Amino acid sequence: MEKNSTNSNFGKAPQNGSIWPRLWRGIKLRCPKCAQGKLFRSYLKPVEHCSNCTQHWGNVRADLAPAWAAMTIAAHVTVLIWHFFFWQTDMPNWQLTSILCVIATAICLIALPPMKGLFMAIIWAKGTTDS
Numbered sequence: 001m002e003k004n005s006t007n008s009n010f011g012k013a014p015q016n017g018s019i020w021p022r023l024w025r026g027i028k029l030r031c032p033k034c035a036q037g038k039l040f041r042s043y044l045k046p047v048e049h050c051s052n053c054t055q056h057w058g059n060v061r062a063d064l065a066p067a068w069a070a071m072t073i074a075a076h077v078t079v080l081i082w083h084f085f086f087w088q089t090d091m092p093n094w095q096l097t098s099i100l101c102v103i104a105t106a107i108c109l110i111a112l113p114p115m116k117g118l119f120m121a122i123i124w125a126k127g128t129t130d131s
């Protein structure tokens, strides 16, 4: 059987309805299928199966996409903050750079789990899991 065949329902999202609520559930770190069970058992470690609907999540691998997305968000926010403060303060560059590094790191750490949930939901909804 073809890897991404729609004949197999194991691990595949239903093809009816909008994809957006499923993606939003992933961003909220909830199971994209039922919205009840948790998607992660620790910071970035996905659960093997949903505790509510038993959807298998162990075969959904987002790899590096969430990290790239989190860094993109952090870079855009950091540049906006830098652009604002660069012209508004007399703060020395080393101080501003240090503060922005801390802010960028915090944004990455905060954005990483929701981005992983988002990409897991996309992969699941498109039926491109490993199984």
Ligand SMILES: [Zn+2]
Pocket (backbone or CB within 6 Å): 031, 032, 033, 034, 035, 036, 037, 050, 051, 052, 053, 054, 055
């Ligand atoms: Zn579920």
